[in-house]
Amino acid sequence: MNDFCRYAKKCNSCQLCNLNYEEQLRHKENICRKYPGKLCAVKKISPSPKITGYRNKAQFVYKREGKRVISGLYKSATHSVMAADQCAICTDTANTITAALAKLFYSFKVMPYDPYTERGWLKSVVIREAAATGEVMAVINGADRIFPAKRTFTTALQKACPMLTTAVIAVNRDRAKLFTGKQSEILFGDGRITDVLCGEKFILSPTSFYQINHDQTEQLYQKALELAGLSGSEVVLDAYCGIGTIGIIASRRAKFVHAVELNPAAIADAKRNAKLNGVENIRFTAADSKEYVRRLTEKDARVDVAFIDPPRAGCTSSFLNSLARLSPDRIVYISCNPETQARDLRILGRLGYKSRVCYPFDMFPHTNHCESIVKLTRG
Ligand SMILES: C[S@@+](CC[C@H](N)C(=O)[O-])C[C@H]1O[C@@H](n2cnc3c(N)ncnc32)[C@H](O)[C@@H]1O
Numbered sequence: 001m002n003d004f005c006r007y008a009k010k011c012n013s014c015q016l017c018n019l020n021y022e023e024q025l026r027h028k029e030n031i032c033r034k035y036p037g038k039l040c041a042v043k044k045i046s047p048s049p050k051i052t053g054y055r056n057k058a059q060f061v062y063k064r065e066g067k068r069v070i071s072g073l074y075k076s077a078t079h080s081v082m083a084a085d086q087c088a089i090c091t092d093t094a095n096t097i098t099a100a101l102a103k104l105f106y107s108f109k110v111m112p113y114d115p116y117t118e119r120g121w122l123k124s125v126v127i128r129e130a131a132a133t134g135e136v137m138a139v140i141n142g143a144d145r146i147f148p149a150k151r152t153f154t155t156a157l158q159k160a161c162p163m164l165t166t167a168v169i170a171v172n173r174d175r176a177k178l179f180t181g182k183q184s185e186i187l188f189g190d191g192r193i194t195d196v197l198c199g200e201k202f203i204l205s206p207t208s209f210y211q212i213n214h215d216q217t218e219q220l221y222q223k224a225l226e227l228a229g230l231s232g233s234e235v236v237l238d239a240y241c242g243i244g245t246i247g248i249i250a251s252r253r254a255k256f257v258h259a260v261e262l263n264p265a266a267i268a269d270a271k272r273n274a275k276l277n278g279v280e281n282i283r284f285t286a287a288d289s290k291e292y293v294r295r296l297t298e299k300d301a302r303v304d305v306a307f308i309d310p311p312r313a314g315c316t317s318s319f320l321n322s323l324a325r326l327s328p329d330r331i332v333y334i335s336c337n338p339e340t341q342a343r344d345l346r347i348l349g350r351l352g353y354k355s356r357v358c359y360p361f362d363m364f365p366h367t368n369h370c371e372s373i374v375k376l377t378r379g
Contacts, residue, residue, distance in 0.1 A: 004052075004366065005088040012076030014089060014366035021051055025362060028370040032360040035342035036374050040355035046223075049215040051365040056129045056195075057212050058087060058094035062102060062112040062122055069106040069122075071098040079115065089366060093136060093163055094127040100160040101125055101138070108153050113143045115176055121147070123172060128204065130195035131214035135165040137193045139206045141181065145171055154187045165189050168206050182207070182265075192269070198222065198249045200277045208266040209242040213363045220334070220361050220371060221249055224307060227332050227357075227375040230254050234304035237296075237328065239289040239319075244270030246307050246334075248279050257282040258303070260292040290319040297325045306331045314340030317347055324351035331376040336363070338372050345374060353378055 004017045016024045029045040036042065048054060060071050063081040070083040086095040105111075105122060113120040126139040138161070147153070147169060157167055166189025172181030184191070184206060192205045198218050204210045211217035224246065230236070230253035238247030238259040243266050247259035251274075259282055261267050267286040274282050285292055289310075296303065306328040308315065314337065315323075323331070331353060335341035338360075345355045353376040363371040 007073060007082065007084045007087075010075050010082050011073050011084065011087075013073070015368045017088075017366040021047070021365065024365065027368075028362055029360055031370050032338050032358055032372050035338040036345055036355065036358040036372060038342065039345050039349065040358050040374065042358045042360065045360040045362055046216070046219055048213060048362045048365045049219075050213070052088050053091045054213045054216070054365065055087075055090050055094075056131055056214055057210070058090035058098070058127045059124055060087075060094075060098040060101075060127070061124050062105060064112055064120075067106075069102045069110075069112065071102040081112070089364075090127075091129060093129060097127055097136070097138060097161050097164065098125060101140075101157075104153070104156055104160055108149055108156070110147070110153075118143075118175060126206070128193060128206075128210070130193045130204075132196035133194055134163075135193035135195070136163050137189070137191075137206070138164050138167045139184075140167065140169050140187075142169060142171055144173055145183070145185075150187070158188060165193060166191055170206055194276075197245055200245075200248050201273065202243055202245055202248075203269050203272050203276065204243050205265050205269055208263065208269050211245075211363065216361060216363050217245075220363070220373065221246060223359050223361075224332050224334055224373050225250060225253070227359075227373060228305045228307065228330060230305065235302050237293070237303045237306040237308075237323075237326070239293065239306060239308045239323075240310045241270060241284065242266050242309075244273045244282070244284060246309065247282050247284075248273055248277055250307065251279045251282045254305075255281065258292075258296065258301070259284045260287055260289050262286070262288055290316055290322065293319060293322040293326060297322050301326065303328045305329065307334065308332070309334040310340075312337040312340065314344045320344060320347045320351065324348065324353065327378065329378055333374045333376065334371070335374075336369060336371050338370055341372060341374065345376070348376055 170184040241259040
């Protein structure tokens with residue numbers, strides 16, 4: 001049994017938990033040396049301020065065991081649920097809520113969904129927390145809309161989990177898909193939570209992307225801003241902007257920000273966030289980054305600095321080609337996958353951008369995921 005977590009071996013989400021934290025950091029720094037490090041200097045990795053209980057988003061699955069419904073996690077690389085009464089990288093709040101929910105689900109006969117037989121209703125529960133404000137949202141993901149005794153369930157839920165500020169039921173009718181569907185209904189609260197990052201407020205709804213390690217995200221964004229070297233006169237692009245975090249923080253030191261994101265729910269949050277923070281020099285667009293940047297090049301738009309923060313798969317070469325045609329002086333590339341980041345840096349290298357420096361950040365202690373920022377300049 002592992003000292004860090006007794007479920008570690010079976011769950012396998014914390015692949016590095018057998019190493020001490022110093023060794024984990026060295027391992028991640030070496031990953032950055034192996035990939036972006038072939039193109040530029042790699043600085044010392046920034047350790048995470050917290051190494052347990054750091055996740056502000058936790059996903060739990062459930063199974064029926066005899067006369068109980070049990071909260072659990074997936075066994076590594078399977079869809080089979082193992083009973084687990086806590087997850088070491090999730091918060092105490094999330095662990096407490098899932099245990100209370102498992103009891104409620106049983107007493108309300110809300111049974112876990114089995115994708116093979118298509119029986120049951122409950123697919124998963126996602127708990128999202130705002131570290132700065134203490135707001136907590138539970139998103140209960142079900143297979144369809146039928147939810148017996150919804151009103152009494154809501155009252156019982158508020159009593160059992162007083163720390164929840166809002167709860168939502170979301171439906172994903174796709175048999176194999178367990179994540180949050182687009183169709184949703186608020187049980188109580190306003191279906192969103194508000195957090196504070198780098199002094200700005202951010203509203204997030206159930207499906208919007210939000211960095212999972214609050215304190216480390218503040219350090220990551222501060223470094224990204226420092227590398228962008230904004231003086232107040234620049235036109236900035238925030239590509240893959242999520243709920244607008246980087247763009248809104250950068251807007252304070254920029255003339256204007258163009259921000260683009262594929263998920264319309266995240267863009268709706270981003271627009272609310274700009275209003276909430278009184279930011280007027282930013283325009284959010286729900287679109288594919290590639291299409292949006294191509295449109296900017298057609299309009300001969302000016303962009304001095306670009307932040308790009310794509311998903312793990314990285315950028316497409318057509319996005320990078322259009323970006324290079326926009327010809328920003330500096331690109332700040334934030335990535336959660338140094339391997340695809342290095343591939344994209346090579347493409348940008350052929351398009352005239354030199355990778356200058358890489359800063360690794362440990363956003364995900366005990367897992368083998370690594371975040372890095374690379375600054376590129378033109379010419
Ligand atoms: C790693 S997240 C970064 C979000 C944001 N920059 C932040 O720090 O919170 C990547 C984002 O890219 C969005 N995305 C994925 N593919 C995209 C595309 N082709 N065009 C625009 N946005 C995309 C995702 O919805 C997600 O919000």
